Amino acid sequence: MRTCLDYVETVIPKDHLCRVVKEVVFSLDTEVIEAKYSFLGQRTYHPKLLLSVLFYGYATGVRSSRKIEERCLSDHFYIYLMQCYTPDHRTISDFRKNNLKEIEKYFVDIVRIFSKLGYTNIGKIYIDGTKLKGNASAKRTKDRAGFEKWLSEIEEEIAKILKEGEAIDNQEDKSCKIDPEQEALLEKLTDRKYLKSKIEEALEIMKEEAKEKINLTDRDANHMKPGGSKDIRPGYNCQAAVSEGGIIVAAESVTDANDRNQLKPMIEQTESNTQEAVKETAADSGYGSYSNYEYLDQKGIDGYVPDDHFQQYKSGEYQKEENRYHYSNFTYDALSDSYVCPEGKQLTYWKTRTNLVLV
Numbered sequence: 001m002r003t004c005l006d007y008v009e010t011v012i013p014k015d016h017l018c019r020v021v022k023e024v025v026f027s028l029d030t031e032v033i034e035a036k037y038s039f040l041g042q043r044t045y046h047p048k049l050l051l052s053v054l055f056y057g058y059a060t061g062v063r064s065s066r067k068i069e070e071r072c073l074s075d076h077f078y079i080y081l082m083q084c085y086t087p088d089h090r091t092i093s094d095f096r097k098n099n100l101k102e103i104e105k106y107f108v109d110i111v112r113i114f115s116k117l118g119y120t121n122i123g124k125i126y127i128d129g130t131k132l133k134g135n136a137s138a139k140r141t142k143d144r145a146g147f148e149k150w151l152s153e154i155e156e157e158i159a160k161i162l163k164e165g166e167a168i169d170n171q172e173d174k175s176c177k178i179d180p181e182q183e184a185l186l187e188k189l190t191d192r193k194y195l196k197s198k199i200e201e202a203l204e205i206m207k208e209e210a211k212e213k214i215n216l217t218d219r220d221a222n223h224m225k226p227g228g229s230k231d232i233r234p235g236y237n238c239q240a241a242v243s244e245g246g247i248i249v250a251a252e253s254v255t256d257a258n259d260r261n262q263l264k265p266m267i268e269q270t271e272s273n274t275q276e277a278v279k280e281t282a283a284d285s286g287y288g289s290y291s292n293y294e295y296l297d298q299k300g301i302d303g304y305v306p307d308d309h310f311q312q313y314k315s316g317e318y319q320k321e322e323n324r325y326h327y328s329n330f331t332y333d334a335l336s337d338s339y340v341c342p343e344g345k346q347l348t349y350w351k352t353r354t355n356l357v358l359v
Helices: 004-011 017-026 047-060 065-074 076-082 089-098 100-116 144-175 180-209 260-274 290-299 310-315
Strands: 124-133 141-143 213-215 222-224 233-243 248-254 280-282 302-304 331-333 338-340
Touching: 004 076, 017 047, 017 076, 017 100, 047 065, 047 076, 047 089, 047 100, 065 076, 065 089, 089 100, 100 248, 100 260, 124 248, 124 260, 233 260, 248 260, 260 290, 290 302
Parallel strands: 124 280, 280 302
Antiparallel strands: 124 233, 141 213, 222 233, 233 248, 331 338
């Protein structure tokens, strides 16, 4: 008698990605996750099944636990990977949340397995980043003065609520009845006290970590422009390095709004994940900087990274009179190790300045 799983097995092409994902995931050692499982309670899904649908989702652009739940009911690729089991979104979400460190390690293991199978050619990688909006309001990002002002306003509001509460208590003592306004005030007071404690906590963190600004909801998020947005909001800069075969070989989420400092970490993470040397890399002008060009030269990596002012050069922007003193219009004299300015005057070396980037 043929089962549903037998039928699904027959309709999936032999060379389909879901079969590769299953073979690779089932070769992983999941004892660390299995050791977390309890013998009590309901029967659990094997971690390799949940890892299979998670990694297949990552590979095909499905990140939401709710969407994965739907696919496990209606998509025969997910049904095949879950072997006809149907976990709900909470189970999938909790599994991912409770095993983040292990999943990160498996990501590296999978990259190496794919490399051995010939799916990744690490000779050349492509690096890019995208800004993702954090789950926090821009209005809740303030400096020390902003938080101190907010704290003062809340303390005044708490004092006002307490005063109103006292007046209602006196009124209740006379009537011996519970006033619904008192309950509303107590609820409001609790909320304000909680907010006050969070602001005091944020001020303490700013003092300890010497941060100029912090978001009360998401303290790790930094101000940047999310992809396609003109507004500056709390968010993250998500970086990825991809092989010529389209396999993600390195990934990181940072709070630095600029891409210039991410080229070196992405190359180093790629080499660490794959145990192979990067020979070529391509990235957009956001990664262009003298220090990055120097790093690529020292590593012997062929870099295809345009100057960060590439478009201005191309359009002749720096040839205009108002930009005549742009550094591109200064000529270097190797014999005297000096520069000649547009006025024909010689500029000798004075000192080297390094710009520090606060993350």
